[in-house]
Amino acid sequence: MDIRKEITQLKAEKNAIILAHNYCLPEVQDIADFVGDSLALAIKASETDAEVIVFCGVRFMAEGAKIVNPEKTVLMPEPDALCPMASMCSPDQIISIRSGNPDAAVVGYVNSTAAAKTEMDICCTSANAVNVVDSLPQDVVIFVPDANLGAYVQSKLPAKRIIFWDGYCPTHQAITPAMVRNLKEVHPQAEVLMHPECRPQALELADFIGSTAGILERARSSSAQEFIIGTERGIIHRLRQENPAKEFYDFEVAICPMMKMTDLTSILDCLRHERTKVVLDESVAKRARTSLDRMLQLKG
Ligand code: 13P
Ligand code: SF4
Secondary structure: OOHHHHHHHHHHHOOEEEEEEOOOOHHHHHHOOEEEOHHHHHHHHHHOOOOEEEEEOOHHHHHHHHHHOOOOEEEOOOOOOOOHHHHOOOHHHHHHHHHOOOOOEEEEEOOOOHHHHOOOOEEEOOOOHHHHHHHOOOOEEEEEOEHHHHHHHHHHOOOOEEEEOOEOOHHHHOOOHHHHHHHHHHOOOOEEEEOOOOOHHHHOOOOEEOOHHHHHHHHHHOOOOEEEEEOOOOHHHHHHHHOOOOEEEEOOOOOOHHHHOOOHHHHHHHHHHOOOEOOOOHHHHHHHHHHHHHHHHHOO
């Protein structure tokens, strides 16, 4: 039987939903029930009636789905798909930085482990980081782990004092200001849409900065016909699908190998054998849920 048909059949038998991030392989995005940015995926995971969630993306996303659905089966077709940024800040490091700044709130990017989330006051994604920090009564905020996203939030909220951690995304860090300048020279009419995980000096060259969902929305609504896309290349699939008459240029270096691990074969295998289940320590999941729930309640 055709692999796509078999996946669809097994999905129906098991009352499963397939969630995929905007960076996944094109064929994975096409078979998914829902494709989105980290925030939309977390919301979708918290609202679904499906009994089984198949998460195509990286581990912190699948862990997030399990944290908000402790009673459901959450499967990862590729359990070794780990976001390198997520391991750049440990719970102990958060405890230590908090002890030096006892009045500060700790805001943690969802690109972090479940254990690190237990030490955060509230989570954020790239879509809502500015709103999350702005919503807090504290003037001083410890922002972990992404220094670039933290710097972007600081630029939008000068009244807050942000204490940064030194985490980063290797994929977005690879896009240098010189690369952006060069591509702008080749395509002077193009609008530059960038992700806030990029370096601040590269973001200075952007016309628009947003999450992957924000970039997709901007490309749809803009009157421009050409775009330079400063984020992981997987997003180009949806950009072209949704805007067939527009041109998109991206950066060869901007590939996240972890986001490319999941393919149709691993999804089929995952549904057939119900593996690999995301299993979290109960007390860790419970404590991590507080910071995730606070973010989801903000909805912005
Ligand atoms: P968003 O889709 O939330 O913008 O996240 C980007 C990312 O790098 C996820 O790992
Ligand atoms: Fe992590 Fe960067 Fe890959 Fe996103 S693109 S999963 S932040 S390494």
